[in-house]
Amino acid sequence: MIQPYSWSRKLFVGFNYTLLALLSLLCLLPLVNVFSVSLSSAAAIEAGKVSLWPVDITMKAYEFVARKHEFLISMGISAKRVALGVSINMLLTVLTAYPLSKEAANLRFRTGYAWFFVFTMLFSGGLIPSYMVVRNLHLLDSIWALVLPGALPVFNVILMLNFFRGLPKELSESAFIDGAGHWQTLWRIIVPLSMPSIATVTLFAIVTHWNEWFYGLIYMNDPIHYPLASYLQTIVVRMDMSSISDPSMILLLSQLNDRSVRAAQIFLGMVPVLCVYPFLQRYFMSGMTLGSVKE
Amino acid sequence: MSRRNWRLEWPLHLMLVPGLIIALIFSYGPMVGIVIAFEDFIPVKGIFRSHWVGLEHFKYIYYLSETREVLRNTVFIAFMKIVGGLVAPLITALLLNEIRIKSFKRTVQTIVYMPHFLSWVIMAGILLDVLSPTSGIVNQFLSWLGFDNVFFLGNDQWFPYVLAGTDVLKEFGFGTVVYLAAITAVNPSLYEAAVLDGANRWKQTLNVTIPAIIPITILLTTLALGNVLNAGFDQVFNLYSPSVYSTGDILDTYVYRIGLASAQYGVATAVGLFKSVISLILISLSYLAAYRFANYRIF
Numbered sequence: 001m002i003q004p005y006s007w008s009r010k011l012f013v014g015f016n017y018t019l020l021a022l023l024s025l026l027c028l029l030p031l032v033n034v035f036s037v038s039l040s041s042a043a044a045i046e047a048g049k050v051s052l053w054p055v056d057i058t059m060k061a062y063e064f065v066a067r068k069h070e071f072l073i074s075m076g077i078s079a080k081r082v083a084l085g086v087s088i089n090m091l092l093t094v095l096t097a098y099p100l101s102k103e104a105a106n107l108r109f110r111t112g113y114a115w116f117f118v119f120t121m122l123f124s125g126g127l128i129p130s131y132m133v134v135r136n137l138h139l140l141d142s143i144w145a146l147v148l149p150g151a152l153p154v155f156n157v158i159l160m161l162n163f164f165r166g167l168p169k170e171l172s173e174s175a176f177i178d179g180a181g182h183w184q185t186l187w188r189i190i191v192p193l194s195m196p197s198i199a200t201v202t203l204f205a206i207v208t209h210w211n212e213w214f215y216g217l218i219y220m221n222d223p224i225h226y227p228l229a230s231y232l233q234t235i236v237v238r239m240d241m242s243s244i245s246d247p248s249m250i251l252l253l254s255q256l257n258d259r260s261v262r263a264a265q266i267f268l269g270m271v272p273v274l275c276v277y278p279f280l281q282r283y284f285m286s287g288m289t290l291g292s293v294k295e
Numbered sequence: 296m297s298r299r300n301w302r303l304e305w306p307l308h309l310m311l312v313p314g315l316i317i318a319l320i321f322s323y324g325p326m327v328g329i330v331i332a333f334e335d336f337i338p339v340k341g342i343f344r345s346h347w348v349g350l351e352h353f354k355y356i357y358y359l360s361e362t363r364e365v366l367r368n369t370v371f372i373a374f375m376k377i378v379g380g381l382v383a384p385l386i387t388a389l390l391l392n393e394i395r396i397k398s399f400k401r402t403v404q405t406i407v408y409m410p411h412f413l414s415w416v417i418m419a420g421i422l423l424d425v426l427s428p429t430s431g432i433v434n435q436f437l438s439w440l441g442f443d444n445v446f447f448l449g450n451d452q453w454f455p456y457v458l459a460g461t462d463v464l465k466e467f468g469f470g471t472v473v474y475l476a477a478i479t480a481v482n483p484s485l486y487e488a489a490v491l492d493g494a495n496r497w498k499q500t501l502n503v504t505i506p507a508i509i510p511i512t513i514l515l516t517t518l519a520l521g522n523v524l525n526a527g528f529d530q531v532f533n534l535y536s537p538s539v540y541s542t543g544d545i546l547d548t549y550v551y552r553i554g555l556a557s558a559q560y561g562v563a564t565a566v567g568l569f570k571s572v573i574s575l576i577l578i579s580l581s582y583l584a585a586y587r588f589a590n591y592r593i594f
Contacts (some may be wrong), residue, residue, distance in 0.1 A: 129328025
């Protein structure tokens with residue numbers, strides 16, 4: 001099928017490569033810029049010399065962030081939240097998706113159950129009633145307020161159940177003939193076979209919990225309980241450089257440009273996502289669309 | 296297993312119990328709280344002892360001048376995002392499909408898809424810096440080209456377009472991957488037949504690729520239209536400031552402002568309810584359309 005390229009084809013190919021390279025740069029450059037700012041000296045930033053390459057490389061901004069208690073505490077809360085939240089998410093997702101992947105003939109009220117869950121994606125009580133439920137359960141200021149309201153991600157359940165359905169029925173049937181029940185079939189056969197899709201959904205759950213900032217903001221009265229995303233929201237986006245009492249910190253801050261401190265915090269806030277992302281996208285590009293968009 | 300067998304079936308019901316409880320408490324629980332929209336809610340009295348006011352809050356909202364502005368902003372911003380979110384990934388996917396060097400294709404895909412996984416808090420942190428009127432790299436570049444500085448996030452003329460632009464920038468990679476998956480699924484023999492008929496690449500794209508991805512395009516657009524009242528709380532909340540409320544305030548941020556910031560719980564819940572009901576209708580209609588015309592089912 002190889003044809004000699006005509007001149008117009010060559011022109012298009014050149015144009016195409018250039019355009020797509022520019023598009024990628026457009027997505028990448030803001031990140032590079034922020035990273036450079038975080039590593040540059042105060043003088044270079046103020047002189048407007050920093051664009052895509054750090055000038056006078058210094059780790060002072062990172063040193064400052066590393067000594068900031070609030071930052072470290074909130075990072076710890078986020079880590080705890082991801083560990084706890086993702087475990088609960090995955091357990092509930094698998095437990096809910098498995099029965100729903102059965103035919104209506106094998107599970108009474110299947111359609112009813114399914115709509116019960118899907119309806120929660122379509123309609124919600126809204127901000128204030130949700131807040132009141134969490135408050136009445138005395139979950140305010142506790143990590144459970146960050147974990148329980150989103151404990152069952154219905155979208156992920158739908159992805160999982162569509163994947164479960166794609167597995168050959170003969171596998172679970174033969175397990176049943178050998179005397180296995182639903183629990184055994186689920187844990188010994190279905191789950192091990194579903195690792196690619198479980199990995200995808202787990203990584204989704206990790207990213208969601210790491211990035212989620214709003215629950216932290218409204219359900220935590222005391223900023224000391226903020227997860228990192230909520231903390232960054234107040235410190236970076238609302239630029240609320242709250243009181244710093246430690247004299248050595250004030251000295252360090254005086255040698256810094258607050259842009260580079262903010263940039264350092266933003267960058268540290270992205271690191272986990274940048275780390276899991278390569279794994280995530282490998283799975284997604286191959287098979288995720290199977291679950292979300294069916295032909 | 297065609298005969299219903301309770302002994303075989305009950306573990307399945309048991310498995311559903313934790314999920315049902317969570318949904319009941321945290322999704323259906325708040326729906327009870329919607330009655331706040333119809334009462335003069337006083338927190339110490341609680342939902343059940345507060346004074347009943349019927350549709351007062353809805354009337355109040357109806358006559359409030361801000362309501363129309365907020366509604367207009369919401370629809371305008373969402374609509375721009377839907378159009379941009381349709382066109383940009385479609386073109387990118389078609390262009391990527393013409394790339395023969397695999398590693399280049401994969402690199403571009405990976406890079407443009409990445410911002411989708413960053414939160415709006417992070418994105419806002421980056422954009423606030425990059426778009427800053429004095430020190431931002433974008434304005435440095437503009438002044439290097441000889442243009443005046445633009446306060447992108449503080450100017451109410453610019454703000455809605457900045458919202459649409461940055462949303463497209465963050466999300467177009469996601470759409471690109473979906474469209475590219477659809478293009479990859481096209482039967483290669485269709486292209487071979489087209490080549491035999493003398494079609495060049497351009498004609499192949501026009502007559503094979505585009506018709507093949509029209510169904511998924513219609514599907515995604517239909518589903519996006521159902522979300523027209525969701526103009527993006529996370530994004531707007533993290534990027535806006537009082538100077539751009541007039542063009543940037545959307546229903547969700549408005550609910551937050553009047554509900555939590557000025558403690559008008561009844562009014563805020565009424566706005567929220569209005570939005571939820573309209574959204575439910577729109578989403579149901581779009582799912583119905585998607586089901587009819589694209590045979591799309593959620594599960």
